[in-house]
Amino acid sequence: MSDAEVVLALALGVLFTAGTFLVLRRDLVRVVFGVLVLSQATNVYLVTMGGIGGVAPILGHGGTITDPLVQALVLTAVVIGFATTALLLVLVYRTYQEHGSIDLDDIQGAVR
Amino acid sequence: MTTNLVIAPVLVALVTAITCILVRFAPRVQRTCSLVGVVAYSATTFALLARVWPANTLAYQVGNWRAPYGITLVADPLSGFMLTMTAVVAPLTLVYSVRHLKAPGQRVSYHTLFHFLLVGSTGAFLTGDLFNLFVWFEVTLMASYGLVAFYSGRDGTLAATRYVVLNLVGSSLMLLAVGGLYGVTGTLNMADMARWLAAASPAEATPVLGLSLLLLAVFGLKAGLVPFQWWVPSAYAAAPAPAAAMLAGVAKKVGVYAVIRVGFVVFAAADPTFTLGGLAGDLLAAYGPVLFALAGASILVGGLAALDRPTFEETLAYSSIGQVGFIVLPLAVAAAVPDLRTVGVAAALVYALNHALAKPLLFLVGGLVEDAAGTTELDVLGGLAGRSPTLAGAFLVGGLSLVGIPPLAGFFGKLLVFRAAALGDATVALAVAVAGAVLTIAYVSRTWNRAFWGERTDVVASMGALDPVRLAVVVALAGCIVAVGVGFGPVYGFAEAAGHVATGPGRDAYVRAVLGGGVA
Numbered sequence: 017m018s019d020a021e022v023v024l025a026l027a028l029g030v031l032f033t034a035g036t037f038l039v040l041r042r043d044l045v046r047v048v049f050g051v052l053v054l055s056q057a058t059n060v061y062l063v064t065m066g067g068i069g070g071v072a073p074i075l076g077h078g079g080t081i082t083d084p085l086v087q088a089l090v091l092t093a094v095v096i097g098f099a100t101t102a103l104l105l106v107l108v109y110r111t112y113q114e115h116g117s118i119d120l121d122d123i124q125g126a127v128r
Numbered sequence: 129m130t131t132n133l134v135i136a137p138v139l140v141a142l143v144t145a146i147t148c149i150l151v152r153f154a155p156r157v158q159r160t161c162s163l164v165g166v167v168a169y170s171a172t173t174f175a176l177l178a179r180v181w182p183a184n185t186l187a188y189q190v191g192n193w194r195a196p197y198g199i200t201l202v203a204d205p206l207s208g209f210m211l212t213m214t215a216v217v218a219p220l221t222l223v224y225s226v227r228h229l230k231a232p233g234q235r236v237s238y239h240t241l242f243h244f245l246l247v248g249s250t251g252a253f254l255t256g257d258l259f260n261l262f263v264w265f266e267v268t269l270m271a272s273y274g275l276v277a278f279y280s281g282r283d284g285t286l287a288a289t290r291y292v293v294l295n296l297v298g299s300s301l302m303l304l305a306v307g308g309l310y311g312v313t314g315t316l317n318m319a320d321m322a323r324w325l326a327a328a329s330p331a332e333a334t335p336v337l338g339l340s341l342l343l344l345a346v347f348g349l350k351a352g353l354v355p356f357q358w359w360v361p362s363a364y365a366a367a368p369a370p371a372a373a374m375l376a377g378v379a380k381k382v383g384v385y386a387v388i389r390v391g392f393v394v395f396a397a398a399d400p401t402f403t404l405g406g407l408a409g410d411l412l413a414a415y416g417p418v419l420f421a422l423a424g425a426s427i428l429v430g431g432l433a434a435l436d437r438p439t440f441e442e443t444l445a446y447s448s449i450g451q452v453g454f455i456v457l458p459l460a461v462a463a464a465v466p467d468l469r470t471v472g473v474a475a476a477l478v479y480a481l482n483h484a485l486a487k488p489l490l491f492l493v494g495g496l497v498e499d500a501a502g503t504t505e506l507d508v509l510g511g512l513a514g515r516s517p518t519l520a521g522a523f524l525v526g527g528l529s530l531v532g533i534p535p536l537a538g539f540f541g542k543l544l545v546f547r548a549a550a551l552g553d554a555t556v557a558l559a560v561a562v563a564g565a566v567l568t569i570a571y572v573s574r575t576w577n578r579a580f581w582g583e584r585t586d587v588v589a590s591m592g593a594l595d596p597v598r599l600a601v602v603v604a605l606a607g608c609i610v611a612v613g614v615g616f617g618p619v620y621g622f623a624e625a626a627g628h629v630a631t632g633p634g635r636d637a638y639v640r641a642v643l644g645g646g647v648a
Contacts, residue, residue, distance in 0.1 A: 039297060044289070051296045058300040058307070065311035086310065089259055093303055096266045100299075103273060104292045110277075110285040123286060 024064050031057035044108050044118040051104065055097045059090045133179060134188035134203045136172040137211065137250045140165065145243035155235050159226055162239040166219045169246060173215035180208040183625045185641035187256065195642050196317035200256040202642055205626040206393075209477050210253045210385050213484045216608060217377045218246055224492055224601040225370040228499065233368075237274060244271035245374055252382045256642055258306050258316045261386065265302070265350065269295050272379050275371035276363045287362035294359050298349040305342040312336055318390070319642035322397035322635060325411070333398045337411055340395045341418065344387065351383030353456060354425040357449045361433075364445035369495025372441065373488035376448045381480055384455050388473055391415055391463070392630035393638060416464030423460050424560040426453030431567030435574065440494040440504035443575055448487055450564060451530065454541070455479045457557055458548035462630070465552040470634075472552075473627035475544035478620065481612065482529055482541035489526035489605040493519060496598055497579070501591040506575065511584030516594055518603060520580045525606035527572040529613075532565065537612035540620070 035057055038050025066086030071077055073084035108118065115123045144165025151157045179186060185204040189195055203211075222242060229238055248268030255261050273295075277288035310316055312335045313324045325333055349356040364372045391412060398411040430450025437443040455476050462472020496519060497512065498504045513520035525536065532542030542565060549557040612619055628634040 039293070047293055051293060051300075054297060054300045055303075058303045061304060062307040065307040085316075086307065089307070089310075092259075092263065096263070096299075097296075099270070100266070100273075100292065100296055103270070104289070104296065107273075107277060107285055107289045107292060110280060111289050114280075114282045114285050 018069065020068055021064065024060065024068070028057055028061055028064070031060065042120045044111065044120060047120075048101070048104055048108055052097075052101060055093070055101075059093055059097075062086050062090050062093065131186045131188040133172070133176050134186050134201045134254060135190070137169055137176060137215075138201075138247060138254065140169045140172050141243050141246040141250055144169070145240050145247060148239040148243060152235050155231055158235065158239060162243070163219075163222060163226065165243060166222045166246075169250075170215040170219050173211045173250075176203055177208050177212050177215075179203070180205055182621065183628065185638055187642045195256070196315050196320035199260050200317060200319070200642050201254045202256040202319075202638070203254060204629055204638060204641070205622060206385075206388065206473075206477075206629050207253045209481075209622060209626045210381060211250065213381065213481055214246065214249060214253070214378050217484055217488055217605075218374070220601050220604055221370045221373050221377070221488060221492070224373075224495070224598050225368070227595055227597050228370055228495055229368060233278065238278070238368075238371075241271045241274040241278075242371075242374070245275065245379060247271075249378050249382050253385060256318050258309065258318060258321070258390070260316075261390075262299070262302055262306055265382070265386075266299065268379055268382055269299075272363075272371075272375055275375065276367045278368055278371060279366065281366075283362065284366040287359075287366035291359045291363045294349065294356075298346045298356075301342055302346040305339045305346065308339040308342075309336065312339065317642070318394050319639040322394045323639055323643070325395065325398040328398065330398075333411065336395065336398065337414055340391070340411065341414070343390060344415065344418065347383045347386045347390070348422055349383070350386070351380050351452050351456070352426075352449055353383075353422045353452060354429045354449065355422075357426065357429070360449055361442055361445040364448070364491075365439070365441045369441075369491050369498065372445075373491040373495075376444075376491060377484045377488040380448070380452060381484060384452065384476070384480055387419075387456070387459060388476065388630070392459070392469065392473060393635055396469070396630065397635055410466070412463040412466075416460055419456055419460035419463055420554075420557060423453045423456035424557070426450060427457065427560055427564035428453075428567075431564050431571065434571040435567065438505060438507065440497065440506065440509075440575065440579065441491070443506075443571055444487065444490050444494060447530065447568070447571060448483070450567065451479075451483045451487065454545055454561070454564060455483065457561060458545050461548045461552040461554050461557055464554070468548060468552050469630040470624060470627040471544075472548045473630045474620065474623040475541075475548045477623040477626055478537075478544050479541035481619070481623075482537040482609070485537060485605055485609050485612065486526045486529040489522060489602060489609070490530075492598070492602050492605070493523045493526070496594055496602065500594055501587050503587060506578040508585055508587045509579040510582045511580070511588050513580040514584055515588050515591065516599075518599055519594060522599075522602040522606040523580060524576070525609055527576060529609045531569050531572050535610070535613040537609045537616075539613060540616050 035054035038046050066083030070080040070082040073081040147161050188201045190199045251264035352360040395411045427450050434446035458472040458475035462468045529536040529538035532538045
């Protein structure tokens, strides 16, 4: 296992921990940040799945190349994540307008 | 070029969805486009069905990239069964929507969202690639977020926010599982992955077990199984009635379909000498107890919670948690007992068909009542049966089909679920199914007694006339339920052909069609 892989593995652990912690907050905006961190951590994880030892996958550069497929997957996932996060932010803003609060305990209390 | 038809339903729905955005300033044109589009969708789906029937597998290599390098779309009896279900429910629901929703709502977004929901679920039913399945899931979800937030009131926005957050976490988990599976097996093509698993030694295949269970959890979230059911009641109550009908009838079935396709076709291919702890058998043997826990808990939680809901929609929403449990129960038995793979999958499919017809019917009845009476509170309703015998009759057909009374579709669904459990000697599963059936009888008869039977309340006495078109849609769905029950022979034959893909020879045929068929 190379040094870069160890560093990435640790970074992934930290990211997933932070993301999970934020998702469990009462503040809706922090929940959004948590979801964002989680999905970015997933993207980093996807990149490492293709191996990070080789050179850029360009024809004619020679040497061992890294797997370009996972990078294509990450691109797709980033675009989808971008769209859903934008939608989620709109929904959070609308929730704030409707309920006058972004504290989930307040909102749930108000609904029931 | 004969396999081009496989991609046709997706394209038809996609073109319709985009056209509906372009013509949004001409409401009548938009409505016509939308209706023509959904009829074309059903027509292409039935044309595809005719090619797949009774047991064909068609593979379409997108962009002529050879499998496993490109994305493959596959139509086999299993996809065909799910698509046919969609093709029956979608047009009826859309006709209902056109009459149900106010003009501004339809103009801005409804038709586009509706067709994108079709695009996403059709893509998910047809794809033969794991990452592509993720993309179609996201398309389906994007459309359903819009439909849940459609009325954007206080409850609607909160329900939609909850739904989006849960599913974004679910999407991250799915990507983790898909990425891990790619890292382990080196492929994303389902057929290729099945081939890899069949050749792999148990030690090589072990990481796949954890990753596949992670995938199962995500599919459970999409299907609304306990303990991932939290989004279901608020989302269904917030969405417009026809949208709730589509979400319960079609979008939820995407999760169930994914369990069957990925679990029973791909992961079941692993070496049968696989052991883990006390469990022996193929990878699926480990699925058995997990699926059973999910299904059993769903049946009980959904059924119990449906017993005392204050409104019509909430009762139906909790009921749909329990009913999906009934769909998954035979899958749990089939996972544990390899000999019952075909029987179990066929039972799950028949039950899914019953739920896909009965639940939309009930949601649409609820929508009609809400529109005419202004409320669906069971406390203030009463005597609807005298007010509109047709509506009451349709509700009765849907309700009794959920309960499982012959000759309705639900009778055979329940019968097959019980049969799978009995054949597998799964006493606990049988007991849970019986308890669930009793709960179903209890909440259906409660709803019937409160809303349709009894003295006519003021609200019901003063309610306006019911729209004949929407009433006709509801009656047509009731007719479908009766038709499936009366002409059950061919339906079961088709379900059995679909279940065949979960067996060794069926899987080989699937893998050959995808990888060996070459380019069309």
